[in-house]
Amino acid sequence: MGDPPTAKEIALTHPKDPGLQSAPTSPPATGPSPSPGNGLDPSPKTGLLSSQAGSIHSPSYTSPPFNTHSFFNALERTFPENTARSLMRATRALLVDRIGKVRREGLNVKDLDNQAYLFRAAVRELRAEITMNTKKESATIVSATSALRREADRLDVKMKEDITTLKHEIQMELDTRKNEVNTDIKQMDIEIEELLNKAVIRVSDLRTDVEEAKWDIMRKAVLTLAGFIMVIIISMEMKADREPKSIPKSSVNTEAHIPPAEGFEKFDHMT
Secondary structure (H helix, E strand, O other), X not given: OOOOOOOOOOOOOOOOOHHHOOOOOOOOOOOOOOOHHHOOOOOOOOOOXXXXXXXXXXXXXXXXXXXXXXXXXXXXXXXXXXXXXXXXXXXXXXXXXXXXXXXXXOOOHHHHHHHHHXXXXXXXXXXXXXXXXXXHHHHHHHHHHHHHHHHHHHHHHHHHHHHHHHHHHHHHHHHHHHHHHHHHHHHHHHHHHHHHHHHHXXXXXXXXXXXXXXXXXXXXXXXXXXXXXXXXXXXXXXXXXXXXXXXXXXXXXXXXXXXXXHHHHHHHHHO
């Protein structure tokens, strides 16, 4: 165990040390007496705290942080008495040094209050900053939402106008196409009528040509038959002139039994 710093003077004595009986005992401290239930020794114990800043004060009693009597008895059962006393003194010195260090370097109530005030001030400042940032972000989100809503309304109006214009254009296109189809149908009807008229005229012309051809053929046939009959008659007349005139009766009968010409009957029928 190391010795405590020289800036402090510590009493390294035990309450039951025989050498301490002749020394004057210090008055008991006014601190609270230890109770048997908290693990501390109920017997009075002496402890001297060193003076601070180099000034030496009279030793005062301090309650040890554990049961020193039980600790010493445990040391005596393990080590010799002198070794146990030395260990007890070293432990006492180390505890006093650590307690003093804690008291020197630790924070007191005022420092804790200051730190708590600074912490609360920092918390309030952080809360105010967070609130301000939240409000700014909320305002930004609201403005962006409003802008988006206005843009959506504008797009809706524009879309409706475009749809109306598109419907009007489609209706115009349909009407134009319908008129064009009707015009094409009328034109086709006119062309069909023209073709029918031409066909009728052509058929009439062909019928006229056929009738003319028939009349020409009939005229030629009548003339041919007439010529043929005339030739027959002339030949018969010439033959009759060559025969003797003694048999007029036979010639008369022959003339009486001559059949009528077929062409003349047809000619009479047509006329």
